[in-house]
Amino acid sequence: MTAITSPTPDTAQAPHRTPGGAFNPRQLWSSLPEALRKLDPREMWHNPVMFIVEVGAALTTVLAIAEPFLHGATGSTITFTWWITIWLWLTTLFATLAEAVAEGRGKAQAATLRKTRTTTLANRVVGYDEAADASAQAARTESVASADLRLNDVVVVTAGELIPGDGDIVRGIASVDESAITGESAPVVRESGGDRSAVTGGTRVLSDRIVVKITSKPGETFVDRMIALVEGAARQKTPNEIALNILLASLTIIFVVVVLALGPTAGFAHAAPTVTVLVALLVCLIPTTIGALLSAIGIAGMDRLVQHNVLAMSGRAVEAAGDVNTLLLDKTGTITYGNRQAAEFRALRGIVSARLIETAATASLADPTPEGQSVVALAATLNGDGQNAPARYEVPTGAVVVPFTAQTRMSGLDLPDGTLLRKGAPNAVKAWVEESTPLPAEVAAELDAHVSEIGQAGGTPLAVAIRDVTGGAHLLGVIYLKDVVKTGLAERFADMRRMGIRTVMVTGDNPLTAAAIAREAGVDDFLAEATPEDKLALIKREQEGGKLIAMTGDGTNDAPALAQSDVGVAMNTGTSAAKEAGNMVDLDSDPTKLIDIVTIGKQLLITRGALTTFSIANDVAKYFAIIPAMFVGVFPGLQALNIMRLHSPDSAILSAVIFNAIIIVILIPLALRGVRYRPSTAASLLTRNLLIYGIGGIIAPFIGIKLIDLLVSLIPGF
Template sequence: MNLADLGVTSGGALAIALLAVYFFAPKQARRAELVGRVQEVTVTVKGGYSPDLIRASENVPLRILFDRQESGECTSRVVFPDFALNRSLPAYATTTVEFTPDRAGRFGFACGMNMVHGTLVVEPSTDHGGNGHASQAAVEVAPPATREGSSPGTEDAETLERRAEIADLTRRVLVGAVLTAPVLFAVMADSLNARWLPQILLNHWLQLALITPAYLYAGWPIHRIGWLSLAHRAAEMNALITVGTTAAFIYSLFVTALPGLLPTDLRQVYFEAVGVIITLILLGRLFEARAKAGTGEAIRKLIGLQPRTARLVRDGVEADVPIEEVVPGDVISIRPGEKIPVDGDVIDGHSSVDESMVTGESIPVAKQRGDVVIGATINQIGAFHLRATRVGKDTMLAHIIRLVQEAQASKAPIQRLADVVSSYFVPFVIFIAIATFVVWFVVGPEPQFTLALISAVSVLIIACPCALGLATPLSIMVSTGKGAEQGILVRSAEALETAQKLNTIVLDKTGTITRGAPELTDVINTNALNHDELLRLVASAELRSEHPLAAAIIAGAKKRGIDVADPSDFQSFTGKGVRAKVGGRIVAVGNERILREAGIAAEPLAEAALRLSTEGKTPMLVAVDGRPAGVIGVADTIKDDSAAAVAELHRLGVQAVMITGDNRRTAGAIARLAGIQRVFAEVLPERKANEVKRLQSEGRVVAMVGDGINDAPALAQADIGMAIGTGADVAIEASDITLISGSLAGVVTAVKLSRATMRNIRQNLVLAFGYNIIGIPIAAGVLYPLLGLRLSPMIAAAAMALSSLSVVSNANRLRAFRVKTLPAGEIPTLEPNVEVSAEESAPAYVDAHTGEGDYMKEKTTATDPVCGMSVDPATAEYRSFIDGNAYYFCSAGCKTSFDIDPAQYTAGSTSGGHHSR
C-alpha cells in the first residue's frame, strides 16, 4: 500500500467516523414553552422540520405552529399517527395544530408519505391532575372557522398545490432533457467512434455551459432539500442525489478548468451523467406525483359530495342559502334529483333515495315520514321536506371523512420495520459509498480514481429510501379510501392489519344477523277461512293496537295488498291479546289465555303454534266467532344476505359464531337459517365480553360485530370491533371498523379488503427492500471482478426512479378492488352447536299463559308486567327475579312499581316480563 492508498483509506475511515457522530449523536431538542395554560413551539418547515425534536409535557395542551416556507406535496401535510392527527399545511403560511399528549413516550410526526420525519418526546407530567385523554382538535390559522375534513376549501387548496407542483416538475424535466440531450448524444456517439460527430459537442466548456443550468435550475428542488436535510442531520433521499451529482459536477468542473493538475487518464468529465441523473430523477418524481394524486381520490370524492347550498323553508317561503347557515331544526325542501344537504328526518312527503355514495348499496331506499335521510345522498323521483338534525361537522359524511383521514394518518405495526430501517438507511448508504470509493481506489484496476468515483456515485444514486417510506402509507391511503367508497370505515391502519389475521367472527343476533324488528312470517288457517281473509281479519283487529307485533302484522297485510278495515268494539288485554269486531265478526288474537277465558279450545292450534315456536317465531292464536281459526307467526327474520355472508366467511377460513341473550330454541333456529354452527345462547349483555375473551383464550383472533349499546364492551374486548352503522353511537365509538350499510356483506368486504391491503403492503416492502439489497451491491461493483459488469450512475438513476414508481404503481392496484356479489349461502346440513353461557347465563323466561300441556315454553320477547310494553330480554336494563322466574321492564318506574307489590302483577302467571300475545 503506497502513501496515496494509505491517505485515502485513513481519510475514508475518518469521514465515516465523523459522519456517524454527526448523524447519530443526540440532537438538540427545543422544549415547548408554557404560554398561559398551553405549551407552544414553532416548527419551520423548509426541506424538513426545524427543530425535528420537540420536548413537551404529558397531559398539558400542546400548540405547534408549523411555519411552512415552501410549496410542493412532500410537506403539504403533517401527520401525528399516535394521536390520529392528519392536517394540511398550506404553502407559505403558518398552521396551528393543537392537541393534548395523553401519554409519555417518543412519538414520530411526518409528512403524509412519511418522507420527512420529526420526533415529539412527551415527558411524564409531575402534575397528575391532567385530563388524561387527547383532544384531537386542530385549528387552521386561516380561516379559523374551518375544520379539517369538513371544508372543500382545504382540499381545493391542496389540489391546486398538487397541480402547481406537477406543472413545475414538468418545466424542470423539459429544461433538463433539452440541455442534457446534446451532451448525452455526443458522448454516446463518441463512444461508438462516430466520425461525423461535430467535435464542438465534445468541448468540455460547451458541456459545462449546457449542464450547469440543468444542475442548478432543474435540480434545485433536489439540492435545496438535500442540503437542508444534511444541515438538519436528517439525511434522506435528496441528500444522496445531491451528494452524488455534486461530487460528479465538481470533479468535472475541476477537470474542465484545471486539466493540467491531473494525469491524462483522470481527465474524463461526467457532465452527461449529472444531467441524465437529475432529469431521470425528476421524470420519476413527475410520474410519481401523478400516480400519488390518485391515492387521495377517495377523500376528494367524499368532500366533493358535500352540497354548497340548501333550500330553506321559513314561514312557508323557500330560499336557497349557503349550507353553513343551516342549523338543527331548520326545515329543508328536497326536490326530485337533488342532493340532500344535511342529515335529517322526513317530516312530509315520500321518495326513494340513492345512498350508494355513503353506504355502498346500489338499490335506492324508500323514504317516508319519520325516516332518516343522510346528507350528500341523492333524492330520486319524489319530493319531501326534512327537518335538519345534524349539520356541518356533525353530519354522517363529515364523520366518514374524519374517520378516513384518521385512518390514513395512523401507522400499521408492519410499518415500524420500514421506519426503523429508513431512519438508519441514508447514513449507512453514505458510509457504503465512502467505503466503495476507498476499496476501488486501493485495490481496483486502472484507472482507479475513475472507477472509485463512478462506483461511489452509483451507490449514492441507486439507493432509494423513498420506496421504503412509500411502501405502507400509500397502500393504507388507497385501501381506506376504497373502503369508504364501499361503506366500510376503518379507524386505523392497525385495525386494517389485524383484520387480515381474523379466524373467528362473533355476530350479535338482533340487528346484525336479523333485521332487528318483527315481521309477519306465517299465516296458518285451520278452518274454512282462506289465508288472505284470515290475515285481513287479524290485521283489522290489531289496527288500534300499539304493540310492535301488531304493527308487524298490519305492515305484512298491507305488503300483501290486503285492505285493512277499522275495527269496532276494540279491547286490549295486557298479557293476553286483543278482541275486536271486524265487519260483524268477532276476532280474538293473542295467547292461549285470551281464548281460554272466552271458552274457546286452543288445542286445535297447538301443533302449528309449537312448530312456529320451534322455529324461533312468536305464534299468535286466532279465534273467529268463537271458534279457533288459525295461527299467525311473527319473527325477527334474518337479513337477506346473512346466510350468504356467513357461507363466504367460511370459504375464507373464518368461523362465524352467533351470540345472543335468546333461549336455546330461538338461537338454534336463527343459527340454522344463517348457516352458523357455533352459538352462545342466553348470554346476559354484560357477559358478552366474557364470551369473546373465552374465544381469545382458545388462541383465536376474534372480531365482534354488533349494533347495540350492550355490545360496546364486547366490541372493545375483541381484537377487532365492527359496528353496524345503523346501530347505537356508543357501539360505533367502541368499534375499530364501522359498516355503514348494516349488511353482513360488509364484514366479508372488510376481511377481503384487509387481506388485499396487507398483501399489497408486503409486495411493496419486498420490492423496496429487494431493490436496495440487490441494487446497492451491484452499484458498488461486486459483479465487476466476476463478470466485468459495472453500473454507471445514469443506469443507477433510472433504476432508482423506477423503484419508487413501481411501489406507487403497485399500491394503486388497490384502486381496482371491487366488491363482488356474494354467492348464495349453502343450505346448512349440520345442526348448530348451541352453548349456554358458562357464567351467569340469562334465566329462561317463560310465558304468562304457560300451564299443563302448554306448547310454548320460551319466548324471544317479553311483556312488561306493569304497563304491557314489549321488552327485549337480551337488552332490557331493568329486571327482577322472583322464585326463579325473570321479569323485564321498560323503565325504572315500572320496575319500582313491581318491586313494591309483585303479587299484584304475577297473579295467575308463572312468570312475568315477557311477550304474552
C-alpha cells in the same frame, strides 16, 4: 269472497358507495403540485428510504453542475451524471406523487362534504324543560345561527328545515333526508327514545317536527370529523406500518454503510466506482419500491372504506380489521332481515288449508307491521293445495280494523256481515275462542303441539280463529313466523372460517331460538339472552386469549362493547354514545358490512405484503444489472453474472435507475386498488405472494431493464 292484493315486495338496493374515484392518469396531473410540495426535506425525512434517494439526487445534481468546471475529475461523463440525476429526482417525485394521489382522492371527498356545512338559522328553545309540553316549548324559541349553538342546547326543527347540528332527538319522530351525508336518496325515520335517535347536522327534516339536543361543540361535528378523516389529516401510522418503516430504515442504513465501504475496497483493485455510480448503486440496492408506495397503501386502505361508506377513525382500525380473529354479529338486522316473516300456514285437523290461508290473509290486510304484510304476501302466492296461484284480495267496505294491543295480543278485522277474524298469540286467541265456544281437548292439544314444534325451530307461532254471525268460534290453525336468515350469509361465514375467523351471533333471544338461527346461518357459536355486560365479558375473554375482536352496534347499551372491541363499527343511525365509542362509523348503517370491513383490512395487509415481496425480489435482478457492469472490467469472471448482456456499464446502471423509477408509477394503481383478496389460509396466501410477487418481482426487472437498455444504447455517449 274477499280478495287479497299482494303487496309489492321490497326491492333490495345495492349499498351506496361514496365516490372515491378510480385511478386514472388525470389524477397524476392534478396531484403533481402536492407531490412537488412534498419534496420538501422536512416532509421527506419521515420516509427514510426516499429521503436517502432525495439526498442522492441532490448530490448528483451538484456533481452534474460542477462537472464542466472539474474537467472530468468526478470520473463520470456529464451526460451520464445528468441522466442519473434526472431519474433520481423522478424517482423521488414518483414516490411523493403516489402519496399525493392517494390523499387527493380523500380531499375530493372532503370537498363534497364541505358543501354540507352551511350556516343556517336554528330555533333554539329558551329555558328548555324536559317535563314541559312540547308545544309549549316551541313557543319559547329564539332564532340563532347554527355556529352559535353550544353543547346541550335544544332546538326545534320542522319539516323543510336543515338540522343545525349533531344531536339526539328528545321529542318527536320525523322523516329525514340524509343524502348529503350518506348519498342515499331514500329518506330515513328518526325518533326519540331509541337507537335511531341520532341526527347529523346538515341533513334535512322532510316531515313532522322534532326537538333535538345538540351533542357536539362547534368545529367538532360529525361532518368536521369526516372531513378531517377523509383528508388523511388524522391518519396515524399503524404498528405494522411503523415496524415495516423500521425494517426499511435498517436496510437503508446497512446499504449506505456497504456502499460507503465499497469505494475504498474497490480502490485496492483499481476499480473504484465514481460517486455518481455509487449513488445509483445505493438507490437500486435499497427497497425504494415499497418505500415509495408504503404511505399510499395505508391511505388507500382508508379510502377503500370511504368508498364503502365507512369512516375509519384511524389507519390502526383498518389494519386491526385485517387481523381480526373473532366477529361478533347481532342477530336482528345483521344475520336475519330484522322482521319475522310468514313461512308456512298449518291448518288444524279437519280445516281446509284454503280457509286458513284466506282468513289469515284477510285478518292481516290492515296490519301495518312487516309480519302482517308478510302473511298477506305468502297467502298471495298460495292456493288451497299449496300450488303457486296468486289471488287478489281487498279490504271489504265497512270492515272495522281491530289493531294489535299489548293487552289483547291480537289483531284482525270485523267484517260487515258480523264475522270476526283474529290472529295473534296462541294463548290469547285460544281464550278468545273459548269466550263463546268450548275448545275440544284434542284441538287444544293439536294447537299446543304446533306451537311447541315452531318454538323449538326458533320460530314464532300465531294462531288464527274466526267467529261467525251465529256466535260460534272456530280455531283454524297456526301461522309459522320465522326470522329469515339473509341470503348468502352461510357461504360468507364459511369464507370467514377458511380465513381462521370465528363468528359469534349475539342475541337477546332465548337459547332455543338462538340455536336454531345460529344453525341455519352457519355461525360458529352464539350468545343468547345477551346483556351489555355479557357482551363485554365475552370480548374480554376473547382478548385475554390474544385474539382481536370486531363487532357492530347502534345503541347506547352497545357502547361499552364497541369501545372494548379492537374494531368497533357503530351504525350512523345509532346513538351518539355508540358513534363515540366505536373506531369506525358505517354511514349506510348496514351491520353486515362488518364482513366487508374485515375483507378490506385483509386486503390492506396483503397488498402491503405483496408489494414488499415484489420490492425485495426486484432488487435481486437489479444486482445482476449493476454489479457486473461496475466490476466486470477488473474481474472478468463477473461476466457470468451479466446474463442480460447489457450494452455498456453506463447504460446498464442508467437502465436500472430508470426501471427503479418507472416501476413506482406502474404500481401506483395496484397500491390504490389493492391486491385482490381471496379467502384462504395464511400458508396459501404466503405461497401465492411468493409465486406471483416474488418470482414476478425477479422476472420483471430482467425484462424491463433489458428493454430500457436497448433504448438507452441509442443515446449518444452510451
